Structure formats: structure tokens, C-alpha cells
Amino acid sequence: MEKIFVGQLDELAPRMGKEVIVWGQKIAVFRLSDDRVKAIENICPHKQGPLAEGTVSGEYVFCPLHDYKINLNDGQVQEPDEGCVRAYETIVENDLVYVMV
Amino acid sequence: MKEKLVLIGNGMAGVRTIEEILDRDPERYQITIIGEEKYPNYNRIMLSNVLQKKMSVSEIITNPIEWYEENQIKLINHDPAVKMDTDNKKIITQSGKEIFYDKCILATGSRAFILPIEGAQLPGVVGFRTIDDTENMLEASQKYQKAVVIGGGLLGLEAAKGLLDQGMDVTVIHLEKWLMETQLDEKAGKMLQADLEKQGLKFLMEKATQKILGETRVTGLAFSDGTTIETDMVVMSIGIRSETTLARTTTIEVNRGIVVDDFMKTTVPDVFAVGECAEHNGNVYGLVAPLFEQGKVLADVLTGKEAKPYQGSTTFTSLKVSGCDLYSAGNIRETEGINSIEAFDGINYTYKKIFVRENQVVGVVLYGDTSEGNRYYNILKKNESIEEYTPVSLLHMVGEEASADVSEWPDDEVICGCNGIDKGTIMTAINEKDLTSVADVTKHTKAGGSCGKCKSVIGDVLAYALGGEVVSAPTGICGCTDLSRDQIVTQIYAKKLTSSDEVYRELNFTNPEGCPKCRPAVNFYLNVAWPKEHADEKESRYVNERLYANIQNDGTFSVIPRMRGGKTNPQQLLLIAKVAEKYDVPMVKVTGSQRIGLYGVKKEDLPKIWEELDMKSAGAYAKAVRSVKTCVGANFCRFGTQDSMGLGIKLEQRYEFIDTPHKFKMGVSACPRSCVESGVKDFGIIGVDNGFQIYVGGNGGTEIKEAVLLTTVETEQEVIDICGAMLQYYRETGIYAERTAPWIERMGFDVVKEVLLDPEKRQELLSALDEAVIGRRGNPWDEVVEDNNTRQELYTVGRV
Ligand SMILES: Cc1cc2nc3c(=O)[nH]c(=O)nc-3n(C[C@H](O)[C@H](O)[C@H](O)COP(=O)(O)OP(=O)(O)OC[C@H]3O[C@@H](n4cnc5c(N)ncnc54)[C@H](O)[C@@H]3O)c2cc1C
Ligand code: SF4
Ligand code: FES
Numbered sequence: 001m002e003k004i005f006v007g008q009l010d011e012l013a014p015r016m017g018k019e020v021i022v023w024g025q026k027i028a029v030f031r032l033s034d035d036r037v038k039a040i041e042n043i044c045p046h047k048q049g050p051l052a053e054g055t056v057s058g059e060y061v062f063c064p065l066h067d068y069k070i071n072l073n074d075g076q077v078q079e080p081d082e083g084c085v086r087a088y089e090t091i092v093e094n095d096l097v098y099v100m101v
Numbered sequence: 102m103k104e105k106l107v108l109i110g111n112g113m114a115g116v117r118t119i120e121e122i123l124d125r126d127p128e129r130y131q132i133t134i135i136g137e138e139k140y141p142n143y144n145r146i147m148l149s150n151v152l153q154k155k156m157s158v159s160e161i162i163t164n165p166i167e168w169y170e171e172n173q174i175k176l177i178n179h180d181p182a183v184k185m186d187t188d189n190k191k192i193i194t195q196s197g198k199e200i201f202y203d204k205c206i207l208a209t210g211s212r213a214f215i216l217p218i219e220g221a222q223l224p225g226v227v228g229f230r231t232i233d234d235t236e237n238m239l240e241a242s243q244k245y246q247k248a249v250v251i252g253g254g255l256l257g258l259e260a261a262k263g264l265l266d267q268g269m270d271v272t273v274i275h276l277e278k279w280l281m282e283t284q285l286d287e288k289a290g291k292m293l294q295a296d297l298e299k300q301g302l303k304f305l306m307e308k309a310t311q312k313i314l315g316e317t318r319v320t321g322l323a324f325s326d327g328t329t330i331e332t333d334m335v336v337m338s339i340g341i342r343s344e345t346t347l348a349r350t351t352t353i354e355v356n357r358g359i360v361v362d363d364f365m366k367t368t369v370p371d372v373f374a375v376g377e378c379a380e381h382n383g384n385v386y387g388l389v390a391p392l393f394e395q396g397k398v399l400a401d402v403l404t405g406k407e408a409k410p411y412q413g414s415t416t417f418t419s420l421k422v423s424g425c426d427l428y429s430a431g432n433i434r435e436t437e438g439i440n441s442i443e444a445f446d447g448i449n450y451t452y453k454k455i456f457v458r459e460n461q462v463v464g465v466v467l468y469g470d471t472s473e474g475n476r477y478y479n480i481l482k483k484n485e486s487i488e489e490y491t492p493v494s495l496l497h498m499v500g501e502e503a504s505a506d507v508s509e510w511p512d513d514e515v516i517c518g519c520n521g522i523d524k525g526t527i528m529t530a531i532n533e534k535d536l537t538s539v540a541d542v543t544k545h546t547k548a549g550g551s552c553g554k555c556k557s558v559i560g561d562v563l564a565y566a567l568g569g570e571v572v573s574a575p576t577g578i579c580g581c582t583d584l585s586r587d588q589i590v591t592q593i594y595a596k597k598l599t600s601s602d603e604v605y606r607e608l609n610f611t612n613p614e615g616c617p618k619c620r621p622a623v624n625f626y627l628n629v630a631w632p633k634e635h636a637d638e639k640e641s642r643y644v645n646e647r648l649y650a651n652i653q654n655d656g657t658f659s660v661i662p663r664m665r666g667g668k669t670n671p672q673q674l675l676l677i678a679k680v681a682e683k684y685d686v687p688m689v690k691v692t693g694s695q696r697i698g699l700y701g702v703k704k705e706d707l708p709k710i711w712e713e714l715d716m717k718s719a720g721a722y723a724k725a726v727r728s729v730k731t732c733v734g735a736n737f738c739r740f741g742t743q744d745s746m747g748l749g750i751k752l753e754q755r756y757e758f759i760d761t762p763h764k765f766k767m768g769v770s771a772c773p774r775s776c777v778e779s780g781v782k783d784f785g786i787i788g789v790d791n792g793f794q795i796y797v798g799g800n801g802g803t804e805i806k807e808a809v810l811l812t813t814v815e816t817e818q819e820v821i822d823i824c825g826a827m828l829q830y831y832r833e834t835g836i837y838a839e840r841t842a843p844w845i846e847r848m849g850f851d852v853v854k855e856v857l858l859d860p861e862k863r864q865e866l867l868s869a870l871d872e873a874v875i876g877r878r879g880n881p882w883d884e885v886v887e888d889n890n891t892r893q894e895l896y897t898v899g900r901v
Contacts, residue, residue, distance in 0.1 A: 006899050011893060015614075016640050016895065020899035020901065021898060021901070033614065048656065049656065050652075053648070053652060053656075055620060055640075055643070056640065057612060057614040057615055062617045064643070064652055065652070065654065079159060079165050079166060080141075080158050080159045080162055080165075081159070
């Protein structure tokens with residue numbers, strides 16, 4: 001795994017996602033309201049919705065296309081829907097954001 | 102070793118019994134539940150609401166998978182039991198699993214009864230029982246036009262309303278003279294039919310279906326009187342049959358249902374039955390209240406408590422179709438010895454009938470106003486004598502009705518009929534567990550968790566218990582709160598809440614950051630309430646409004662530039678063409694409201710395209726004033742009486758970019774030929790010789806509604822003013838995501854009319870609107886084009 005720099009913390013707006021493409025993988029990066037940063041695959045398991053455009057609430061994002069609710073910690077789709085997306089570890093150092101890919 | 106308890110049937114009665122057992126003695130059994138459906142336990146009753154799109158499937162799950170885990174229940178799901186060996190105390194499932202039991206509960210429920218007639222096997226013939234059935238029906242409603250529901254009972258009517266709500270043309274076929282004939286008398290049945298007809302349902306009464314027509318799929322029905330009807334789908338809702346297949350593989354006695362005694366024991370030792378599969382004293386019940394009563398008795402039996410024998414249930418019914426409030430309980434036939442008291446109020450269109458035997462209430466039918474349902478049910482259940490009541494009381498004064506005041510109710514007054522929860526239990530739970538919302542009460546006591554009709558009374562009890570501090574509403578705006586739109590808005594003003602975070606905190610939302618349903622709504626209410634103090638919250642807006650472009654199904658976006666009144670010119674067309682070519686826009690289309698749309702644009706290209714187009718956004722993504730559709734009118738058309746294009750442009754200019762609870766569409770036609778279909782616009786204008794007719798509340802959306810004539814005015818200025826007043830009135834009183842048609846229906850057309858036509862009120866609204874939108878009406882695309890930060894934050898994609 002490698003530590004990939006994806007941007008500065010202040011380039012991320014709280015509760016709004018941003019897509020970063022790392023070696024062809026689409027990753028959605030989110031800054032939560034308490035400034036923690038989460039990263040998951042940017043493709044909803046349902047119909048490929050871009051999760052970065054979803055509504056962020058607490059540690060969850062709701063897919064903008066059909067409202068699948070996905071846990072940002074482990075990428076798990078919440079009941080009653082099923083599926084999961086890859087979750088990536090993130091590191092924030094000196095306001096610089098890294099994703100482990 | 103703990104004793105092994107196996108439940109067959111992961112439905113309402115069975116799981117409820119398990120909950121009661123866990124309540125009494127969580128350590129006693131090692132529990133296994135075998136279920137046939139692929140979902141965890143859910144509230145079957147609410148399928149009607151799912152079909153009417155008032156709730157989602159996830160909202161009706163009562164016990165999620167975690168519940169099974171937390172309680173160490175082994176769940177064998179999506180794998181029905183197919184054989185039962187009561188000698189060796191063993192059950193075999195379809196996939197071949199063998200499960201041994203010490204005690205076994207059968208709770209296999211029932212199946213929709215399908216008329217055994219020709220054609221019943223054809224695709225397109227469905228029952229209404231499970232989540233899968235519901236989803237099939239929703240899917241079919243997308244593809245097909247016409248549906249027939251056979252059976253005008255509770256379930257059939259709820260199914261019919263659901264399909265109607267999905268835009269289908271629905272006819273209900275009923276064998277009897279009136280609807281719900283076992284629960285309603287003729288008068289109430291006919292009132293119900295009239296109300297449902299008003300909502301758009303069609304009925305064929307006293308018709309017996311003889312066969313279902315079609316080769317590869319249903320195409321129609323033939324009746325015994327020789328007539329036929331065309332249809333694409335048939336919902337059979339003529340009754341249910343207890344599911345007893347499994348029990349029949351054993352020596353257990355089965356009649357209509359699995360025979361049980363007063364302690365829910367079957368005729369074979371250690372095997373019990375509850376719910377719709379069970380027959381007690383010759384009765385099989387098809388409603389939840391009795392099943393829960395049975396569950397309690399069985400839980401007592403299985404945990405070694407002294408159990409009171411089950412003595413059958415008095416049932417009651419209400420219908421989950423809005424606009425049709427009915428309530429029926431007990432015996433409602435006027436047989437010998439039973440007399441009735443009847444009252445019909447033709448002004449409010451309400452009806453009540455009480456059936457009395459020897460000074461005791463034995464049955465009740467209420468239509469139109471069911472607020473007293475619980476009270477009568479309690480009198481009925483307790484066999485109270487009614488000597489002390491005035492039997493017919495007309496026109497009593499406001500406040501005279503002690504019944505409405507929960508504080509005076511005795512503790513044993515049942516509040517949630519489905520679950521048999523009385524006021525005392527709720528009060529105790531509220532006080533002991535510090536409950537503050539209706540949802541909490543439901544979680545801890547189950548009251549309100551079934552049909553949900555009692556939620557408003559629970560709210561009253563809660564308010565009373567908490568000293569009137571917290572007023573909880575029957576239905577919240579989403580799963581994060583019990584508060585209704587009105588309560589939230591009132592609190593926003595009362596407590597001067599100026600940010601979403603404050604709203605969520607102060608009003609105790611269970612979810613501190615809300616959900617996609619309430620966040621945009623709260624943001625909108627705050628914008629209307631505090632246009633100056635509240636900064637619009639981008640993170641609460643849905644992606645379309647956040648990015649000022651519509652998200653398409655593949656994650657790309659659409660760009661629709663503004664062409665006021667639908668009018669364009671060669672320069673604009675050239676620009677659009679150039680941009681479309683340069684950015685490889687896959688599709689260019691004239692939209693439904695006479696604008697040109699570029700579809701399939703990548704998010705990153707949006708700001709560049711806007712910059713190069715140098716046109717304004719048409720707001721085609723927004724819950725806001727959209728564009729104004731116009732006909733050519735007096736400029737070129739030989740019929741045109743007015744300058745429709747000119748007026749359209751003026752309206753658009755005056756009100757573009759103003760947020761409204763839902764999209765607000767306008768149309769201006771210059772003569773009654775109404776080429777822009779002004780009759781289905783939120784605000785539609787038709788030019789006539791001496792002025793303009795104004796139509797309001799027309800919606801061409803999921804539910805098509807014809808607009809209603811508001812008034813006729815002489816000048817363009819009056820049109821523009823009335824339009825502004827309506828916008829503001831709708832902004833102030835609308836529920837987020839409620840279109841103007843349901844809004845007007847809710848407010849009452851006469852009220853809306855009176856407000857908009859009163860010159861003084863109109864002026865007030867107009868000023869309020871102007872004040873609210875100062876500084877908020879720029880072209881949103883400009884902001885992005887000019888602001889590098891936003892561009893960076895929202896429209897770029899990082900690449901490594
Ligand atoms: C659309 C709809 C609306 C309703 N509205 C109301 C209402 O407003 N008020 C009211 O009081 N009642 C209402 N009802 C009725 C209420 O839902 C039922 O009375 C209640 O669900 C019965 O509970 P049960 O546990 O006996 O059966 P169910 O809830 O049907 O549970 C039985 C379960 O057993 C499963 N099963 C069957 N055979 C097997 C097997 N061999 N192995 C494993 N599993 C098996 C079934 O798949 C099912 O999941 C409504 C019902 C429907 C369908
Ligand atoms: S509505 Fe009347 S005036 Fe307008 S285009 Fe149609 S026919 Fe002509
Ligand atoms: S694509 Fe994400 S919920 Fe449908």
C-alpha cells in the first residue's frame with residue numbers, strides 16, 4: 001500500500017465529497033463536520049452512482065441517485081439494501097490529506 | 102444446556118412472541134427462527150404505505166439483522182421449513198437443514214387467496230402480501246397503464262389507492278353492494294366509495310369475475326353477466342387462507358387454521374401456534390391486534406408465568422388511505438336485540454353509528470371523523486354500561502368533549518389498539534426511561550408501531566406527561582424526527598433558530614446531521630424564515646442544486662441555458678452549437694419547457710461551458726421558479742389575443758431564481774386553444790379578449806392535476822402581482838417537496854383564493870417576497886465561473 005497525497009484539507013468543503021482518481025481508481029474523499037477525512041470507492045454498488053455527490057450525514061453518505069446509505073468507515077451499504085464499496089484508510093498530517101492505496 | 106425454541110415464520114405474530122419472551126426471560130431459550138422471505142422481520146401492515154410511496158422498504162423493517170445478533174437468535178432466512186417430524190422433534194428446511202427443537206412455534210401466517218378461475222395463473226395476476234409482491238406491483242405500475250383489483254375490502258382498497266398513486270388507471274371489482282361489507286354498513290360503505298371515486302378510483306359493484314383473459318399475460322377480465330374489462334394487471338384481494346401446509350405434514354389437528362387451545366397449544370405436545378395460521382374457538386384472525394394478544398399469552402406459557410387464558414379478540418379496522426377516515430369495531434349487524442344510534446353530518450360529511458345491546462356498546466362504525474374511535478373501542482372492550490351517556494349529542498360546544506383530553510383518561514384506557522398498550526404503560530415508560538418523542542415511546546412500548554393511527558394520541562400523552570413542553574406530532578417529516586413541518590417551522594420562529602445545526606440540536610433530531618430528506622427541507626425553511634441571517638447551506642442541498650445542473654443516470658450532468666419565454670435568436674443558437682461541438686456533448690435536445698438542453702456533460706466541464714455560453718442558468722435542476730412556457734400569441738398567431746411571449750418573459754424576469762418548496766412551472770397561452778397547456782401548470786395563464794384568466798395548482802407531474810380557475814384580470818401587472826403573492830404564500834406555507842396541487846388541496850382552495858385576491862394581503866406577500874430575495878437572485882452559474890474556490894472545491898477531480 002502507498003500513501004498518496006490527494007490535496008489540502010482546506011480544499012475539501014465539510015460534508016461535501018470530492019472525487020480523486022488514483023491510478024485509475026475513482027475514490028470519493030469526504031471531510032466530515034468534525035474535520036475527520038474518509039475515503040471510499042466512488043462507485044455506488046447499486047447503479048454506479050457517484051457517491052462523492054451524495055449527502056453526507058455523520059459517518060454516512062447517501063447516494064445521490066437512489067439514496068443507498070453507505071458507511072464511510074467500512075464502505076458497507078446499510079440495511080435494507082445490500083452491498084459494499086471499498087473503504088480506504090486516510091491520514092491527515094499538517095492539513096495535508098493522504099489516502100492509503 | 103438451554104432449551105431449544107424454534108419459530109417457524111419470521112413474520113409479525115411470531116417475532117412479536119419472541120420479543121415478549123425475551124422481555125420476560127432473555128436467558129431461557131436458545132432461539133432459532135426459520136423464515137421464508139429474504140428480509141428480516143418487517144411491519145407487513147405498512148406495505149400499503151410502501152405501495153402508496155409514503156414509506157420506503159427500509160422504514161418498515163422492525164427488527165434489523167443486528168437485532169437477531171444482539172439477542173443471539175439464529176436466523177435461517179430465505180429457506181422455508183418444508184417438513185416437520187413431531188416424533189423426533191425435528192424440522193427440515195428446503196435447503197436440507199435439520200433443526201431440532203424442544204419447543205416449536207408455528208407462525209406461518211397466511212397467503213393471499215387466488216380465485217381458482219381460468220387464467221389465474223397468467224403473469225400479471227398478483228396477490229398483495231409481501232415486500233416482493235409490493236415491489237412487483239410498483240415495477241409493473243411503471244410499465245403498464247391499467248390495473249384491476251378484485252375485492253373491495255381493506256387490502257384491496259389500499260392496493261388500489263397505491264396503484265392509483267403510481268399513475269395507473271385502477272378499477273376495483275366488488276361482488277357485494279357496498280365496499281368493506283363486513284366492517285361497514287351500507288351508508289358508510291357508500292360514503293367511502295364516493296370519497297375514493299373523488300380521488301380517481303373506479304368501481305364496478307356487484308360483479309362476479311368469471312375468468313381472466315389473456316394468452317401470455319393478462320389482457321382483461323370476463324364477468325358472469327357477459328361483460329368484460331381490459332386490464333394489464335390483476336390484483337387478487339378477496340381474502341386470505343391460513344398457511345397450514347407444514348402443519349399438515351404432521352398429525353396436528355388443522356381445520357381452517359391450526360387448531361389451538363386457550364394457551365395457544367396445538368394438539369401435539371410442545372408445538373404452539375400464533376397468528377393468522379392459528380384457529381381459536383373456530384376463529385381465524387386476519388389483523389394484528391389479536392395476534393399480539395395471542396403472543397402475550399404464549400410468551401407467558403413458554404416462560405412459566407401464570408398465563409391468563411386467551412379468550413378471543415374484539416377486532417377493529419381502519420383504512421390507510423388518506424382522505425378516507427373510517428373506523429369500525431365489534432359487531433355491526435343489526436340483528437335481534439341490537440339497536441343502533443346513528444348520526445350523519447352532511448356539512449362535514451361525517452357519519453357515526455353505534456350498535457348497542459342491553460345498554461352496552463357492541464359495535465361502532467365511524468366515517469369521516471375517527472377521532473373518537475379509541476374511546477368507543479374502550480367502552481366496548483370494557484363492557485361499560487352506557488346509561489350515563491347522552492346517546493345523541495348534537496352540536497356540543499368546543500371543549501365540551503372530555504374524551505379528547507388525554508389527561509382525564511384512566512390508566513387502563515387502551516391507546517394503541519393494535520398492540521393493546523394502555524395509557525398507564527405509556528406514562529410509566531415515559532417517566533422511567535425519560536422518553537421525549539413518539540418514536541421513543543414506540544421503541545420502548547411498541548405503541549404506535551403497527552398501523553400508526555394512534556401516533557397523534559401518543560403525542561398527546563407525551564405532551565401531557567412532559568407537562569406540555571414537548572409537542573410531538575403524529576408524523577415527522579422524516580425518520581430523524583417526529584415533528585411535522587408546521588412544528589419545525591413554528592419552532593424555528595419561536596426559538597429563533599438560524600442554522601440547521603441549531604434546528605437539529607434544539608429540536609432533538611435523533612440524527613444530529615439529518616438525512617437527505619430533512620436536510621434540504623430544513624435549509625429551505627430557514628432560508629424563508631431568515632433570509633438575511635441564514636446562510637444557505639450548500640452541503641444540505643441535493644447535488645442538482647449544489648452544482649446547478651441535473652445529475653443524469655450515468656453520473657454526468659445536463660446544462661440548460663435560459664431562454665426567457667422560450668424565445669431565442671441566431672447568436673444564442675450559434676453559441677450553443679459551438680459549445681456542444683467543442684465539448685463533445687453527446688446529446689442536444691429541446692426540453693419539455695422549450696429550452697435547449699445539453700446532456701451528458703462531465704462535471705469538470707460545467708464551469709467552462711457556462712463561461713463560454715455566457716448565458717444564464719434556466720434553473721432546470723431546481724426546486725424553484727422554473728422557466729415560463731409561452732405560445733407565439735398575438736405576435737404571429739391568427740388567434741392570439743394577447744402578447745403571451747411578452748408576458749412570459751416579464752414573469753420569468755421578475756421571478757426567476759426564487760426558491761420554492763417544489764418546482765414551480767408557468768405557462769402563458771394567448772387564447773383558449775391553450776397551446777402551452779396552461780391547464781397543467783402551477784401558474785397558468787390564458788389570454789382572452791378582455792384580459793387574462795389565471796389558473797393555479799395544475800401539475801403535470803407524477804400525479805396529474807388540472808389547474809383551477811382563480812380569477813380573470815385585465816392587466817399584465819395584475820397577473821404578475823398575483824403570481825408573486827402566490828409564490829410567497831406557497832413559500833411560507835408549503836411543505837418542502839410538496840407541489841402546488843397538494844398544497845392547495847391541503848390549504849383549501851377557498852383560503853388560497855381569498856388570500857391572493859385580497860389586495861392588502863397580496864401587497865403584504867409581495868413585499869415579503871421582495872425583501873426575502875434581495876441579494877439572492879443572481880445567476881448561480883456566474884458565481885461559479887467567477888469564484889475559483891468553489892470551482893476548485895466542487896467541480897474539479899483530483900488525479901494521481
Ligand atoms: C398490505 C397489508 C396491509 C395490512 N394492513 C393491516 C392493518 O391496517 N391492520 C391490521 O391489523 N392488519 C393488517 N394487515 C394484516 C397483518 O399484516 C397480518 O394480520 C399479520 O401480518 C399476521 O401476522 P402473522 O405472523 O400471522 O403472519 P405474517 O406476518 O404473514 O408472517 C408469516 C411469515 O411466515 C412465513 N412462512 C410461511 N410458511 C413458512 C414456512 N413453511 N417456513 C418458513 N416461513 C414460512 C411467511 O413467509 C411470512 O413471512 C395487513 C396485511 C397486509 C398484507
Ligand atoms: S394558444 Fe391561441 S394564440 Fe397561442 S398559439 Fe395557440 S392558438 Fe395561437
Ligand atoms: S446508484 Fe447508488 S443508490 Fe442507486
